[in-house]
Amino acid sequence: MTTETLLAVENLRAGYGESEVLRGIDLTVKAGEIVTVLGSNGVGKSTLNRTLSGIVRAQAGRIRFEGAAIEREKPPAIVARGLIHVPEGRRIFPNLSVRDNLDLGSYARAKPRRTQNRERVFDIFPRLRERVAQYAGTLSGGEQQMLAIGRGLMAEPRLLILDEPSLGLSPLLVEELFALIMKIHAEGVAILLVEQNVVESLEVADRAYILAEGQFALSGTAADIAADPELKRTYLGL
Amino acid sequence: MLSPVILIPALLNGLLTGAVYALVALGLTLIYGVLHIINFAHGALLTAAMFAAYFAFTVLGIDPYLAVFIISPLFFAIGYALQRFVIGPASHGEDRNMLLVTLGLSVVIENALLFGFRADTRTIDVPYAFSTIDLGFTYLAVPRLVGFVAVFVVALALWLIMSLTDIGRAIRAVAKEKFGAQLAGIDVAHVYAVTFGLGTACVAIAACLLMPTYYVNPSAGNAFVLVAFTIVVLGGMGSVPGAVLGGLVIGVVESLSSLFLGDSLGQVGIFLIFIAVLLVRPQGLFGAKA
Ligand SMILES: Nc1ncnc2c1ncn2[C@@H]1O[C@H](COP(=O)(O)OP(=O)(O)OP(=O)(O)O)[C@@H](O)[C@H]1O
Numbered sequence: 001m002t003t004e005t006l007l008a009v010e011n012l013r014a015g016y017g018e019s020e021v022l023r024g025i026d027l028t029v030k031a032g033e034i035v036t037v038l039g040s041n042g043v044g045k046s047t048l049n050r051t052l053s054g055i056v057r058a059q060a061g062r063i064r065f066e067g068a069a070i071e072r073e074k075p076p077a078i079v080a081r082g083l084i085h086v087p088e089g090r091r092i093f094p095n096l097s098v099r100d101n102l103d104l105g106s107y108a109r110a111k112p113r114r115t116q117n118r119e120r121v122f123d124i125f126p127r128l129r130e131r132v133a134q135y136a137g138t139l140s141g142g143e144q145q146m147l148a149i150g151r152g153l154m155a156e157p158r159l160l161i162l163d164e165p166s167l168g169l170s171p172l173l174v175e176e177l178f179a180l181i182m183k184i185h186a187e188g189v190a191i192l193l194v195e196q197n198v199v200e201s202l203e204v205a206d207r208a209y210i211l212a213e214g215q216f217a218l219s220g221t222a223a224d225i226a227a228d229p230e231l232k233r234t235y236l237g238l
Numbered sequence: 239m240l241s242p243v244i245l246i247p248a249l250l251n252g253l254l255t256g257a258v259y260a261l262v263a264l265g266l267t268l269i270y271g272v273l274h275i276i277n278f279a280h281g282a283l284l285t286a287a288m289f290a291a292y293f294a295f296t297v298l299g300i301d302p303y304l305a306v307f308i309i310s311p312l313f314f315a316i317g318y319a320l321q322r323f324v325i326g327p328a329s330h331g332e333d334r335n336m337l338l339v340t341l342g343l344s345v346v347i348e349n350a351l352l353f354g355f356r357a358d359t360r361t362i363d364v365p366y367a368f369s370t371i372d373l374g375f376t377y378l379a380v381p382r383l384v385g386f387v388a389v390f391v392v393a394l395a396l397w398l399i400m401s402l403t404d405i406g407r408a409i410r411a412v413a414k415e416k417f418g419a420q421l422a423g424i425d426v427a428h429v430y431a432v433t434f435g436l437g438t439a440c441v442a443i444a445a446c447l448l449m450p451t452y453y454v455n456p457s458a459g460n461a462f463v464l465v466a467f468t469i470v471v472l473g474g475m476g477s478v479p480g481a482v483l484g485g486l487v488i489g490v491v492e493s494l495s496s497l498f499l500g501d502s503l504g505q506v507g508i509f510l511i512f513i514a515v516l517l518v519r520p521q522g523l524f525g526a527k528a
C-alpha cells in the first residue's frame with residue numbers, strides 16, 4: 001500500500017442555512033485505503049459526503065483531492081477528477097433503462113471507455129446484464145443498489161464514496177456487498193464508507209472516524225476503534 | 239345532413255391545424271417535464287419568433303420555410319441564454335420563482351414588441367399561401383400539409399435526441415432525479431438551459447410554419463399558447479407523445495365544432511373535451527398516475 005494522500009480535509013465547516021452541521025472536520029484518505037465514517041443518525045455523515053462532492057458548499061476549511069483544492073468546485077468538476085459519490089437512497093434514474101443509467105455514470109468522466117466499463121459492471125453484477133433494457137424504477141431495492149454502485153464504477157473512480165450501501169438489503173446481500181467492496185478496493189480504488197453496519201465496516205476498513213456533534217470524536221485504525229470502549233459510548237449510546 | 243364530402247375535409251383540416259398546436263405544446267410540455275414549471279413566456283416567445291419570420295421575409299427576402307433553419311437555432315440560443323443567465327439566476331433554485339420570472343419575461347417581451355412594432359397586424363405574401371393539392375375528393379392546403387409533416391419530423395428529432403445522445407439522457411435524468419444527476423457529473427443549470435432552448439426552438443419552428451398563412455401582432459402567440467396549454471394537460475404534463483397526439487385531437491375537435499356550432503364557437507369544443515377528459519383521466523391521456 002502506498003502512503004500517497006488522496007483526500008485531505010482540514011477544519012471543514014458546512015451546514016444548511018443557519019444550522020451548522022459540520023463544525024471543523026479533519027479527515028484524510030490515502031490511496032488504496034478503505035476509510036469508514038460512523039456516527040448516529042442525523043449527525044452529518046451524508047452532509048460530509050455532499051460537501052466533499054460539491055453539492056453542499058463548504059463554509060470554511062479546505063478539501064484537497066490529489067493535491068488540488070476542490071472546496072470551491074462544482075459537482076461536475078469534482079466528478080471529472082474521479083471523486084465519485086454513490087448516495088444514500090441510491091438516486092438512480094427511475095425513468096431510464098439500466099443501460100442508460102450506467103452510461104450516464106460516464107457522462108463526465110471515462111466516456112471513451114464506456115462500452116468496456118459497462119461490460120465490467122455487468123461482470124460484477126450479472127443481474128444487471130439480464131435487466132439491461134428494464135426501467136431502473138422497476139428494479140428491486142437490491143438491484144437498484146447494484147445499479148447505483150455500477151453507475152459510480154462507470155466513472156472509473158479514484159475515490160468512491162459509498163453512503164449506506166447496505167440500507168434495505170437482506171443479510172445475504174449485505175455479505176455480498178461487503179465482499180464486493182473488498183473486490184473494488186482490490187482493484188486499487190480508495191473507498192470512503194459510511195455505514196450503519198458498524199461491525200462489518202470496521203472489519204473491512206483500514207481506518208475509522210466516529211462523528212459526533214459536528215466533529216470527529218474518535219479516529220484511528222479500524223482495529224483500535226473496534227476495541228475502543230468509547231465506541232460503544234459515543235456511537236452505540238451504551 | 240352532413241355528408242362525408244364536408245366531414246372528411248373538416249377532419250383533415252383539423253389534423254393539419256392541430257400539427258401547429260402540437261409543436262407549440264411540444265415546447266411547453268418539454269419545459270414542464272424537466273423544469274417542472276409552466277413557461278409563461280412561451281406565447282411571447284412564439285410572437286417574437288413570428289416577428290423574426292416576418293422580418294426575415296420582408297427585410298431579407300427569406301421564405302419562412304427556409305428561415306426556419308436560421309430562426310430555430312437562433313431561438314434555441316435565445317432560450318438557452320434566457321434560462322441560463324436570466325430565469326435560472328433570478329430564481330435561486332426555487333421552482334415557484336422560476337414561474338414568476340417567466341411571467342415577468344412575457345410582459346417584458348410583449349411590451350418590447352409593442353414598443354418596437356406597435357399593435358399593427360402584419361401579414362406576408364407568399365406565392366404558395368393558397369396552393370392546394372387535389373386529392374380527388376378534397377383539397378389540402380399546402381402550408382398546412384407542410385406543418386403536418388414538420389411536426390412529425392420535429393417529434394422524431396426530439397425522440398432521437400432524447401434516446402440516443404448523452405445530453406438527451408441527461409435531460410431525462412434531471413427531470414426525475416436531479417440530485418442523482420448532479421452526482422453523475424451532470425451540470426443541471428446547463429441541462430435546464432438546453433431544455434428551455436429546445437422548447438423555444440419548437441415555438442420558433444411553429445412560428446415559421448404559421449407565418450405564410452397567419453398574421454402577427456404583439457399578442458399573436460397567446461391564442462396558440464392557451465390552446466397548447468390545454469393540449470399539454472390533455473396529453474399528460476411532460477409527455478411528448480401526449481403533446482403530439484393531443485395537438486392533433488384538439489385540431490380535429492376545433493375543426494369539427496366550428497363545423498357543427500359555427501366558427502365563433504369552434505374553441506368551445508376544445509374546452510368541453512378538456513373538461514370531459516379531466517373528469518375521466520385526471521393525469522391526461524399519456525400522463526403517469528400520480
Ligand atoms: N437539505 C437539508 N436542509 C436542512 N437540513 C438538512 C438537510 N439535509 C440534512 N439536514 C440536517 O442536517 C443534519 C445532518 O443530516 P445528515 O443527512 O448529514 O445525517 P446523517 O449522519 O447522514 O444521518 P443518517 O445516518 O440518518 O443518514 C440533520 O439534522 C438533518 O436534519
Ligand SMILES: [Mg+2]
Pocket residue numbers: 045046047088163164
Ligand atoms: Mg446519511
